[in-house]
Amino acid sequence: MELLTLAFAITALLAALAFRPWRLLANSGLVSPLLATLVIVPWLWALPWLHKMPIHLQLSGACMVTLALGWPLAVPALCVAGLIAGWLAPITWEQQLNLTVWLGIVPATLSFGIGMALRRWLPHNLFVYILGRAFLGTVACMFVTGALAQWTGQTLAMEVPPDLALVARWLIAWGDGFLTGMFAAVAVAFRPQWLATWSDRIYLTAPGAKG
Known part of the structure; x- marks a missing residue:
């Protein structure tokens, strides 16, 4: 399973780099959103190993990163965030890969779709x-990702009974x-340049149009 996870990560990274996201x-x-990703996301991912609570809050932020950077740039940025999270938290290489x-990568790809x-x-x-896309789409992406992770046996840092795991993932989503x-909402109103997936021409000048 770990080989499949590694193969998926490498495939997604190579596919993203093929678009020359730089x-x-x-x-x-x-x-600015790229730097924010590299600073904030690793702490979100490392947080469950840095404190003790009955139920760990395993937030992702991947869908937000995808909205801001676009999928081709989000994937390598999230890979770097995973490396930094491994440096911040006392986790194994296997846990770092799963994070x-x-x-x-999985929620970012679902968000793109x-x-x-x-x-x-x-x-x-x-x-x-x-x-x-931003609100309900993220909820759907995170819940589906959590369900897939549980189905494949990836518990990450969630220390809850199996029969309550899906409920916990639904709430965290x-x-x-x-x-x-x-x-x-804030970025569209005040900093639309922070959103690679936003376009005034598409979403404001042609209301009701379909692509």
Whole structure:
């Protein structure tokens, strides 16, 4: 299973690098969210090993990163975040790999897929972007990722009985959803240049249009 996880991570990283994501940094507005990703996300992932609580809050932030950076840049950024998290927390290489894949690459990839589906099948407007893609889309991505992780035996840092694990993942998914939705709303209003997936031309000048 670990070989499959490693193969998936390498495949996703190579696919992302094939798009030459560093070209996106020519837009200087993405430098700030990239630096924020490398500072904040590793602490979110390392937090369960840095304190003792009955139920660990395993937040991801991957969907928020994908909205900000776009999938090709988000994947390598999340891989670096996984390396930093391994330096911050007393975890094994195997746990570090699982964090990178199940808290980073998988939800980021699902978020990208949901975003493309919403742009294809729903009207292009502000509410679909914030409520659909950023908020509810993140909830769906995180819950599906958590269910897949549990099905494959990846418990990460969640110390809850198996019969309550899905309930815990569902509740934590809403936490990620609220954070991502709030970030998207604030960024659209005040810092749209922080969102590689946002476009005034698409979401404001053509309300109700379909791609």
